[in-house]
Amino acid sequence: MKVLVTGGAGFIGSHVCDAFVRAGHEVIALDNLSSGKKENLDPRVRLEVIDIRAPEAAQLIRAERPQVMLHLAAQMDVRRSVEDPRFDAEANILGFLNLLEASRQAGVQKVVFSSTGGAIYGEQDVFPAPESHPTRPVSPYGVSKASGELYLGYYKAQYGLNYVALRYANVYGPRQNPHGEAGVVSIFCQRLLGGRECTIYGEGKQTRDFVYVEDVARANLLAVEKDSSGAINIGTGVETDINRLYSLLARSAGVDKPALHAPGKPGEQMRSCVDNALARRVLGWQPSVELPEGLRRTVSFFREHTGRQAS
Structure with missing residues (x-):
């Protein structure tokens, strides 16, 4: 085809x-x-x-x-x-x-x-x-x-x-660029691997549904x-807050340093998560890569491509 x-x-x-x-x-x-x-x-x-x-x-x-x-x-x-x-x-x-x-x-x-x-x-x-x-x-x-x-x-x-x-x-995943909401993964990866501090806006309790x-x-x-x-x-149907996302990424990157916190961004959506029951039923699809493993693979990709901003 x-x-x-x-x-x-x-x-x-x-x-x-x-x-x-x-x-x-x-x-x-x-x-x-x-x-x-x-x-x-x-x-x-x-x-x-x-x-x-x-x-x-x-x-x-x-x-x-x-x-x-x-x-x-x-x-x-x-x-x-x-x-x-x-x-x-x-x-x-x-x-x-x-x-x-x-x-x-x-x-x-x-x-x-x-x-x-x-x-x-x-x-x-x-x-x-x-x-x-x-x-x-x-x-x-x-x-x-x-x-x-x-x-x-x-x-x-x-x-x-x-x-x-x-x-x-x-x-999220390898080749990701730092634009859009999910770009937080690539932004954190680049900063963690470059020895720079990461900033979480607000308390970090806002949630997203991260899919590999x-x-x-x-x-x-x-x-x-x-x-x-x-x-x-x-999507995965699972909510993950930004504090946990940072913790998982920092662990994968071998960094033992807390993130900085800055004032929250006005109008930011606090929770987002989608039901994948229809995808399971009509496509036979379900996510196969859990978040810790997907983040580990993503960190490995950015480590191998130091200095390159993937898109």
Whole structure:
């Protein structure tokens, strides 16, 4: 099968490329390399350096006619989306529409969309949040991801374009960049290994659902292989507070020093966690890498790539 992975040279995208190459598929990565890196890619992956907003991106889809598009390219910095919501919408809404129109014209059979399980739900009513939880995004980034899901619903109803929207929890692991909420793992890794102090904002009791990147890549593969559609949460269903996260990372890095604490950031979501029961049922997916082991692997990666900021 020929698959197109947008954002394929990035953190999650490159792991998705790896999963599909291992499964024997032909993989094309589309990436403008604004944060992705060529060295993240397996040599068997063909890289096309194009911005998703460009006409050339649509032309590539129409020329290659992939059976599946896995859409991971995005403006994914929540803070930047707040500062510049127009730029966020240009990349995450207009850029995606550029690809969707071309996919419809090229006869793409399925789109796997990287959505968000944290930003899309906002302040949760229940923990962990199921897919039926109201979507109440409190950032332009969350709004753009919710919009992407709505457009996918339209394209399925109007044109029969099947899709799965994977609502990720906080993804971490090797090649991670320091942007976005889950970037706290890479930031702490870089600082701990560099002998610098780490700062936790607030009391450190805010929680997140941390899911390992290779588990996320496997979910993308299963979303293509299984006859599934609609929104599906991809997370562990376990809340971990930032104090515990720091403790686990410091232990893996061999550092015996407490973190500094600074005033909390206004408007920061205090708790976030997603229910993965639907993923277990329809995809046969469940996380296989527990947090201490995933963090150990991540620290090992950063130790081996000292001085390199992975993306």
